[in-house]
Amino acid sequence: MEKRWVYIPEAPADVVESLTQSLKISPTLAAILCQRGICTYEEAKHFFRPSLTDLHDPFLMKDMNRAVDRLNDALHRNEKIMVYGDYDVDGTTSVALMYGFLRNYTSNIDFYIPDRYKEGYGVSFQGIDYASENGFKLIISLDCGIKSADKVAYAAERGIDFIICDHHLPDEDIPKAVAVLDPKQIDCPYPYKELSGCGVGFKLLQAFCFQNDIDQEEAYKLLDLLVVSIASDIVPITGENRILAYFGLRHLNGPQPMRPGLDALKELAGITSEMDITSIVFGFAPRINAAGRMGDAKNSVRMLLAQTKEEAFKMADIINESNKERRDKDSNITKEALQMIEEDEFLRGANSTVLFKDSWHKGVIGIVASRCIEKYYRPTIILTQSNGKASGSARSVHGFNVHSAIESCSDLLEQFGGHMYAAGLTLPVENIPAFRERFEKIVADTITAEQKIPQIEIDGKIELKQITRNFYNIVRQMEPFGPGNMRPVFVSELVYDTGSVRIVGDSHLKLRLTQDGYHSIDAIGFGLSDYYHKIAKGIPFDVCYTVEENIFRGVITLQLRIKDIRMK
Structure with missing residues (x-):
């Protein structure tokens, strides 16, 4: 399929030059930072050295004081609390985060995930009926609720209060809950608007810790769940989300044991390298989502809350089976759908x-x-x-x-x-x-x-000889990558293969590229075998790619991951 190569607009030359000098990096890397809004030494310092002290005060969020006060009242009165979340990754990680934290302070708590098929998305009348019949007095909804004014009113008639933690765009009719935490409300002064649903729940717990003189480390222990939410819900990895994701990944990759449920998921997904946003998106997210798609999303929460390896693997195995079933149905239905179009x-x-x-x-x-x-x-x-x-x-x-x-x-x-x-x-x-x-x-x-026409956003043109270990190390410090801070994409013109091009797998290209005959680098192009014959003839071409590490038999080298090719 043809693709458009769209170059990201260049930053002003004087700003790039200033950043080049202050950071002592190449103009190419300085230009990429400027394109991403990082144009001064101080901005670069905060970008390359994220700090939890740079997180915003949770009490800047509208209704946060009311939310913490109501939660404290419920705990002091020993009221039954229901933690209510959606059935996707953001919802289930939110429930695990909130329930897992609050159960340290009360045993009078339970969680609820609606049935995707019987109840549909978000807060349901059935869920409120269940809460009413079982004596719950407070519902904390996560990743849903902002568009549930009728459900919140229905709950109020039954003596049930709501604290809403959501990140979706609200309607004009804001639910009359005790507290509505959603930074996307027009009148909410919270500085960062792109938190995930789990992120809003985290801010509530952060505020709860502040109010009750609990060490913030107790909240930070939950950043492993939060980074799974941030990665899986495809929210921008900028600002506060980037700080939370950065420390969440450090938690996943740190010396302390991984949460049993995520450890089991990592093993079942076959992830052997260091966790990053990509491995969460492709390794964790489909499996956690599959529980709600094919069966009971509560299994995802149970897995995330598991306290032993045995319990974690029991739930992870169930989820993995759901994911296999999901893949089979996905594949079969996709074939049917494409056939319907083609015929x-x-x-x-x-x-x-x-x-x-x-x-x-x-x-x-x-x-x-x-x-x-x-x-x-x-x-x-x-x-x-x-x-x-x-x-x-x-x-x-x-x-x-x-x-x-x-x-x-x-x-x-x-x-x-x-x-x-x-x-x-x-x-x-x-x-x-x-x-x-x-x-x-x-x-x-x-x-x-x-x-x-699908487009590829390109950060800039470079020569292959610029790709050195030092160059790559600075690019890597820009992680975690994701929406709003994507892995840099480069173009090199008039390159050619040194004679090693071959097809690997069914349709992939393995090459060694050069521009000048002296500086060469390995490259892999997935699904690009159609270009084999022209490249094998020595025809030069332009190539669009990202730079990555390749580990083979313990040897680490740099290679290009080709996104597209244009023959000359």
């Missing part, structure tokens, strides 16, 4: 994809939508039947607001929600043809030619 002339040439099959598993349709975009790069909605309705997940392409497009079809829907790049929707099955037709027209009228 339909209209769908092949359409600007959007809307597919429906009543037997598809609801737990994987969002993943299937993303898989379809890998082949047909356009806004995609995958629908299945659930409780007599068509229920679906939408995914989008860079720069296109799929939520807005769905909103334009709202008269055909029963409900919908989400954001620019991902959304969920429910509609009567009989409305699918009309919805498909209108959604296609809206996309066709509003999507641009550029948005139909």
Whole structure:
């Protein structure tokens, strides 16, 4: 698939020169820092040397005082407390964080995760009924609740108070809870707006520690759960999130024993190297999510809270089996979906994809939508039947607001929600043809030619001879990488293979590249075997890549991970 190479705008030359001199690094690396808003020595110092003392005062968050006071009251009165969270990674890590901490101060506490299929996303009437029937007086909701004004009112009628810890955009109708902690509220003065749901819960515990003269280290012990949330929920790894992720990874990779549940997950995922954001995203997140997709998300919480290796592996094995089932269904449904497109002339040439099959598993349709975009790069909605309705997940392409497009079809829907790049929707099955037709027209009228081509953001052009161990060591200090602070992507022009190019696996290229015939470096290009014959003939090309370490038989070398190739 063709890709657009989009260069990130360059920073002013005088700012780059100043940073180059003050940090004594190459202009290339100084330019990358400036592109990321790090333009002074002091900013670079905070960036390269994160400190927990740079975390914001939790009491800057609107309603934090009220939240801590209500929590203290519940503990002093020995009221029953329910910790309520969503069924995804952010929700389950949030519940494990909050419940695992508070159970040190009360035994009158339990947690609740809604059933994905019977209750749906967020706070449910069934959950509140369960709380009422079992004598709970306070519910702390995590990663959900900001759009549950009706549920919070329903709970209040039954004598149940709510503390909401959420990070999603609120509606105009803010729930009348005892406290609403969400930095995205318009009138919330909290300086950093991009916390995960687990991050908001962490700030509540941080404030609780301050208020009750508890050592902050007690809260910091939970940063291993928080970094799993930050990585898995794809929130920006900037500002406060970067500090929390940095120390969370140090916790995971430190000398102290890893939390038994995460240790079991690491072993089952086959992770043998140091943990980073990528290994969490691809190793931990799918498995934790699979529990809620295929079965009971409470198993994820039980695993994360496990205090012994035996208990942890018991729950991790269950979750791993759920993930295997998820992969099978994901693979089979993706094949069916792609076949439906390929066999339909209209769908092949359409600007959007809307597919429906009543037997598809609801737990994987969002993943299937993303898989379809890998082949047909356009806004995609995958629908299945659930409780007599068509229920679906939408995914989008860079720069296109799929939520807005769905909103334009709202008269055909029963409900919908989400954001620019991902959304969920429910509609009567009989409305699918009309919805498909209108959604296609809206996309066709509003999507641009550029948005139909996947793009690679490039930090800058360099020569291969610039890639030294010292250069790489400075790049590595920019970790943890993730949204808002991606691993730098470089372009080198007119490179060629030294004669070692070969195909490895089914479709991957292994090369050794040079520009000048003197400085060469190993490279790997996954899924790029189509270029083999031209490269083997010695034809020069431009290459787009990141720099990484490769460990082979104990020997560590630098190599390029190729993202795209342009033949000359």
